[in-house]
Amino acid sequence: MSESKLIESDYDVVIVGGGMVGASVACALLQASETQSLRIAIVEGQAFNFEFAEGFDPRVSAISLASRKLMEVMDVWPKIAQQRLCPYQRMSVWDAEGTGGVDFSALDMGEVALGHIIENRVVLASLLHKIQQFPSLQWYCPNKLEALNRLDDRWLLTLANGLECSAKLIIGADGAHSVVRNLCGIDHSEMPYDHRAVVTTIKTERAHECVARQRFMPKGPLAFLPLLDDGGAEDYCSVVWSLDSDEAEQILGLEDEAFCEAISRASEHCLGEVVSASKRFSFPLIQRHANQYVRPGVALVGDAAHTIHPLAGQGVNLGFMDAAALVEELNRGVQRGLPIGDLSVLRRYERRRRGPNTLMIQSMRGFKELFAADALPVRWVRNFGLSVTDSVTPLKHHFMAHAMGLKGDVPRMARGIKI
Ligand SMILES: Cc1cc2nc3c(=O)[nH]c(=O)nc-3n(C[C@H](O)[C@H](O)[C@H](O)COP(=O)(O)OP(=O)(O)OC[C@H]3O[C@@H](n4cnc5c(N)ncnc54)[C@H](O)[C@@H]3O)c2cc1C
Incomplete structure (x- = not known):
């Protein structure tokens, strides 16, 4: 160059x-x-x-x-x-405060994937x-x-x-x-949205099966976006967790084990336990x-x-x-x-x-x-x-x-x- x-x-x-x-x-x-x-x-x-x-x-x-x-x-x-x-064939969105949820599928649209992470x-x-x-x-x-x-x-x-x-x-x-x-x-x-996005990569107990998941909580949504590693394993997800600034600070301050527990709970264990997490970063959302x-x-x-x-x-x-x-x-x-x-x-x-x-x-x-x-x-x-x-x-x-x-x-x- x-x-x-x-x-x-x-x-x-x-x-x-x-x-x-x-x-x-x-x-x-x-x-x-x-x-x-x-x-x-x-x-x-x-x-x-x-x-x-x-x-x-x-x-x-x-x-x-x-x-x-x-x-x-x-x-x-x-x-x-x-x-x-990682192509995602399905997207699952649900409300933490109730029973409502939507499942979107690429097949319904005649497509192979809804999008790619x-x-x-x-x-x-x-x-x-x-x-x-x-x-x-x-x-x-x-x-x-x-x-x-x-x-x-x-x-x-x-x-x-x-x-x-x-x-x-x-x-x-x-x-x-x-x-x-x-x-x-x-x-x-x-x-401002009064949110910070905490992002990281996690490894989960269960395979994501190429489904993008998002749980809406009153404090903000938590998204698990499926990733495929070089060997094609389906147990990594990218996380985008939107939280108010104080909570984001608290989450960012947690040790790895406590963070994994917190995110497993927040996701309602949708992929079982979160077994590991990489370094966390955060971005203000405006x-x-x-x-x-x-x-x-x-x-x-x-x-x-x-x-x-x-x-x-x-x-x-x-x-x-x-x-x-x-x-x-x-x-x-x-x-x-x-x-x-x-x-x-x-x-x-x-x-x-x-x-x-x-x-x-x-x-x-x-x-x-x-x-x-x-x-x-x-x-x-x-x-x-x-x-x-x-x-x-x-x-x-x-x-x-x-x-x-x-x-x-x-x-x-x-x-x-x-x-
Ligand atoms: C947590 C998070 C998750 C997201 N997830 C998604 C998603 O799933 N899907 C999606 O569509 N979007 C997503 N987004 C949004 C997406 O990341 C941004 O919209 C995108 O990165 C913007 O790209 P850009 O090229 O416009 O700007 P930037 O990526 O900000 O690039 C701007 C570039 O300009 C350069 N620059 C700045 N000032 C100067 C200067 N004076 N002279 C020369 N160069 C300069 C910078 O170095 C930089 O490289 C997400 C955003 C966040 C914060």
């Missing part, structure tokens, strides 16, 4: 942030029919890691069918599949392996965007090491604390939404535009759909002879993505509040709602299709169509 030594380099597109979403934007731009000949650079704050590590990454994502199709179209999926993933570093390393094959892509890594200035029809970027370059379009894929968003003066709303996704010559994608509660495992899937929709619109714009940072093109992207993202943000807030409510009538309605959902097939299909990313305006690449 060669870092540009030029003080002034002129790009069509600079992607700021090489996380899963920024790397997927680069990968799609480098392969779409009209954008592949653009001059593209990527700026990433951390050194890229192309290696697939042996042990499980504590950060995993439930990757939807639509996101899988995007990875397939970009020829990234074979690399992911060659590493580690994949370690974040497997997704990222596979994307990086792919984009490495395009020598035209310029990397600034590790390096950070520090300042932005508008010069006529382009932006002048100043990086942490003093390098300067210019771009007609900047794509802000730099995560929840987006510097691009801040430097462009794009406001965002912020609403809902954020940018007031605009675009400005002249600027577009925000992924966590830079929105962050949501992980209870439905949708955050990065929304980001991948942003990436696919943005590249589709940019490709169409170039086809029509429009300049790359043209606001009318960027606005089409924003119009396509704001609605679905808002709907998901509101749904996550609603679910979180609904399951936190302790009042008896709410608990009754909640359990009744879960039982009805479980028994009414069209309703179940509707929820599953949403979670799999198959509903609404799905970008072409996420439907498996090359652009």
Whole structure:
């Protein structure tokens, strides 16, 4: 990987942030029919890691069918599949405060899997392996965007090491604390969920049988996401346990044995005893939404535009759909002879993505509040709602299709169509 030594380099597109979403934007731009000949650079704050590590990454994502199709179209999926993933054929969700529950099955949808649990570093390393094959892509890594200035029809970027370059379009894929968003003066709303997510990897007494499990408790949901180790054993799960800050502190402070006991109890021993757990990490959970996704010559994608509660495992899937929709619109714009940072093109992207993202943000807030409510009538309605959902097939299909990313305006690449 060669870092540009030029003080002034002129790009069509600079992607700021090489996380899963920024790397997927680069990968799609480098392969779409009209954008592949653009001059593209990527700026990433951390050194890229192309290696697939042996042990499980504590950060995993439930990757939807639509996101899988995007990875397939970009020829990234074979690399992911060659590493580690776990298809989940069923998902079981139940209320700790009652008898209501729903079981979703891939067979009901005519699919082999509802989705795949994949370690974040497997997704990222596979994307990086792919984009490495395009020598035209310029990397600034590790390096950070520090300042932005508008010069006529382009932006002048100043990086942490003093390098300067210019771009007609900047794509802000730099995560929840987006510097691009801040430097462009794009406001965002912020609403804490009053939860921290404790994540770790556990080994359980019983095999998970490729079922994703989530128990909703008043203090927050506990998810067991199935993992397959290199030998195909089914006794590892990635855990995402959402708790209020005090409880999260307490749980994080437990010794291994006490933690295993606590999580076995909290999961109602659904997989028997938790026999071991790796190191625990925690993340504050905050809902954020940018007031605009675009400005002249600027577009925000992924966590830079929105962050949501992980209870439905949708955050990065929304980001991948942003990436696919943005590249589709940019490709169409170039086809029509429009300049790359043209606001009318960027606005089409924003119009396509704001609605679905808002709907998901509101749904996550609603679910979180609904399951936190302790009042008896709410608990009754909640359990009744879960039982009805479980028994009414069209309703179940509707929820599953949403979670799999198959509903609404799905970008072409996420439907498996090359652009
Ligand atoms: C506990 C937990 C569980 C989750 N589970 C799921 C799940 O099951 N399914 C799902 O879809 N989503 C899930 N999510 C959400 C998902 O992890 C995020 O949506 C996703 O990681 C966002 O990716 P991103 O590329 O937009 O941002 P990031 O991963 O934050 O990447 C941003 C990148 O930008 C770089 N950067 C930042 N500032 C600069 C700068 N100034 N200059 C250059 N580079 C910069 C950073 O180094 C980083 O690499 C979960 C989130 C949490 C917290």
